[in-house]
Amino acid sequence: MLENYFPILMFILVGLAVGVGPLVLGLLVSPHKPDAAKNSPYECGFEAFEDARMRFDVRYYLVAILFILFDLEIAFLFPWAVVLQEIGLFGFIAMMIFLGVLVIGFIYEWMKGALEWD
Template identity: 50%
Template sequence: MEFKGILILLIISGTLSILILGASYILGYKQPDMEKVSVYECGFDPFDNPGNPFSVRFFLIGILFLIFDLEISFLFPWAVTYMGLPLFGYWVVMLFLFILTLGLIYEWIEGGLEWEN
């Protein structure tokens, strides 16, 4: 068994983690007061309800950022090996970029990039 040392390490660290977590739960101070359970906002009383949801536009812009960020991670290996690729590799990446550009144009036309409506 090649990974016996790693298995022993995982068992010991898991057991130790459970023991420390249990000890902190058992020995911890459990008398919350209003000051301790109140919402903290930079030392001031909160101005608004802290449970207000974010705007859907915020999530849409975040998802679009992730999509185009992933595009860069797909293009990096191509850029590194560009000189060694055949012409087919070049056209596959151009097709990939064309499809992403069409998606960006569609989002732009539909108003997905506008913050205010």
């Protein structure tokens, strides 16, 4: 009866070894020589110059949302391409409508200047 659970136990043990092993190895092998440069806050390659709670420009969030939007577009294209033979003309037309709406949205954003950095 317990031999049925052996693969699950091995999966858990291998997962823990892959997850925890490099951390423990890094702690054991790495040199512990902290200095001012290593302990300083790092942000985008330059020194932090203001409070961490300062306001960000809305363009950062806009670019993040646009990235997620077009990343999801690609995520829908891969399964569609795999089953294109089975879904036929209806699936092809549905995906072209989907892509058309996304392209119209992309052109609108481009014309509004949402992709421009000043």
